[in-house]
Amino acid sequence: MNTLHQRIFFPFSFFIFISYIIFLADTADYNFAFSVVGKVPYGDKISHAVLYGVMAGLLNYGLAFRKFYILQLGSFIVFTFALLEEFSQYYIPSRTFDLYDLLADFIGVVLVSIWRKI
Numbered sequence: 001m002n003t004l005h006q007r008i009f010f011p012f013s014f015f016i017f018i019s020y021i022i023f024l025a026d027t028a029d030y031n032f033a034f035s036v037v038g039k040v041p042y043g044d045k046i047s048h049a050v051l052y053g054v055m056a057g058l059l060n061y062g063l064a065f066r067k068f069y070i071l072q073l074g075s076f077i078v079f080t081f082a083l084l085e086e087f088s089q090y091y092i093p094s095r096t097f098d099l100y101d102l103l104a105d106f107i108g109v110v111l112v113s114i115w116r117k118i
Contacts, residue, residue, distance in 0.1 A: 011062035011074075014055050021051070022085060028094035045104040052082050053108030060116060075113045079106060 024031065037043040059074030066073045082105035089095035 007062045007064070011055070011058040014058050018051055018055055026092050026095060045100060048101050048104035049108035049111070051108070052078055052105040053112040056109040057112040057116070060112070065116065072113050072116065075109050079109050082106070082109070 023029075024034070037047050040046070056072075056075045056078040059078055060072045061074070063072075063074045068076045082102065086097060086102045086105070089097045
């Protein structure tokens with residue numbers, strides 16, 4: 001697989017994966033992975049940070065680490081997506097808005113962005 005295909009394939013694949021996780025949560029279809037994460041102390045917050053951090057890293061890679069003002073464009077897009085997804089939970093009966101989930105998303109995105117600059 002050449003570099004251009006990787007830059008498209010990896011972020012797109014991970015976005016599909018996260019979309020599936022969000023779909024399962026929105027439909028209250030909690031499977032084995034959800035129950036394991038729920039048993040780990042702060043597992044939900046750690047999962048948020050890791051998933052959104054990985055998605056930001058892959059999207060930044062896919063966008064060749066382009067900048068949007070002082071931010072990496074991929075990180076800006078992922079955090080905007082996280083913000084919209086978290087606020088949408090007000091309107092989904094099986095979900096609840098959690099500011100700490102949003103904070104965990106932000107931490108994951110920022111850590112990946114800082115890691116890239118090191």
